[in-house]
Amino acid sequence: CGSDESEEGATSGDGSSEGETYTVGIDTTYPPFEFEVDGEYTGIDIDLIKAIAENQGFGIEFSPMDFGGIIPALQADQLDVAIAGMSITEERQAVVDFSDPYFDAGLSLVVAEENTDIMALEDLEGKTVAVKSGTTGAQFARDNEAEYGYTVAQFEDSPSMFQEVSNGNADVLLEDYPVIAYAIAESGLALKTVGERLTGDQYGIAVLKGENAELLEQINAGLQELRDSGEYDEILAKYIAE
Numbered sequence: 038c039g040s041d042e043s044e045e046g047a048t049s050g051d052g053s054s055e056g057e058t059y060t061v062g063i064d065t066t067y068p069p070f071e072f073e074v075d076g077e078y079t080g081i082d083i084d085l086i087k088a089i090a091e092n093q094g095f096g097i098e099f100s101p102m103d104f105g106g107i108i109p110a111l112q113a114d115q116l117d118v119a120i121a122g123m124s125i126t127e128e129r130q131a132v133v134d135f136s137d138p139y140f141d142a143g144l145s146l147v148v149a150e151e152n153t154d155i156m157a158l159e160d161l162e163g164k165t166v167a168v169k170s171g172t173t174g175a176q177f178a179r180d181n182e183a184e185y186g187y188t189v190a191q192f193e194d195s196p197s198m199f200q201e202v203s204n205g206n207a208d209v210l211l212e213d214y215p216v217i218a219y220a221i222a223e224s225g226l227a228l229k230t231v232g233e234r235l236t237g238d239q240y241g242i243a244v245l246k247g248e249n250a251e252l253l254e255q256i257n258a259g260l261q262e263l264r265d266s267g268e269y270d271e272i273l274a275k276y277i278a279e
């Protein structure tokens with residue numbers, strides 16, 4: 038559905054820049070932000086970065102990887118840009134520069150639909166909490182583990198976490214609420230969100246710290262253009278039911 042998928046590789050826009058091509062790290066197991074349909078990458082992040090590349094006249098090449106590998110890959114110069122539902126955090130800001138925020142998210146708890154004994158963090162004593170490596174969810178779980186007395190089980194991707202709770206191997210998982218809403222609606226897994234939203238944060242597009250001021254400026258200009266033109270809202274509406 039939607040726009041054509043042909044911009045991977047070189048998009049040269051209107052020739053206003055040198056048509057540089059950047060390698061973009063993505064987490065393709067993270068719908069509705071990034072996923073794969075019939076061998077094509079799709080989702081909010083994919084559409085946004087393609088549209089930014091187009092309006093700023095640079096090319097992009099996607100490099101899919103586990104979320105936990107993305108910041109290390111930026112640091113190792115294997116990626117120029119990362120867009121991966123990545124929350125802007127102070128810790129990350131020590132090693133990457135973020136674009137202006139483009140989406141509001143934050144963590145919630147998810148349990149099996151029939152579960153009636155977990156309503157909040159206070160109910161997690163002795164339970165197993167599934168998290169994904171390198172994420173704000175994993176960080177939150179570690180930070181609160183001693184206080185609430187649960188055990189953390191770490192996974193490399195979100196679908197594995199959802200599966201694990203659905204199977205009953207883990208009692209609860211921590212994930213960003215737009216991703217939870219999409220997973221529950223689309224996967225048919227018998228899961229539900231419980232309790233309050235635990236955190237609020239915002240997603241940003243990342244580049245390696247200190248070395249990419251010009252690229253970051255282009256990304257911010259591109260984002261602003263998409264907001265002004267209404268294309269940003271159209272992209273969101275394609276993937277998120279209001």
Ligand SMILES: NC(=O)CC[C@H](N)C(=O)O
Nearest residue numbers: 064121122123124172173
């Ligand atoms: N792709 C993801 O799993 C991102 C999770 C979360 N928003 C983070 O930044 O850590």
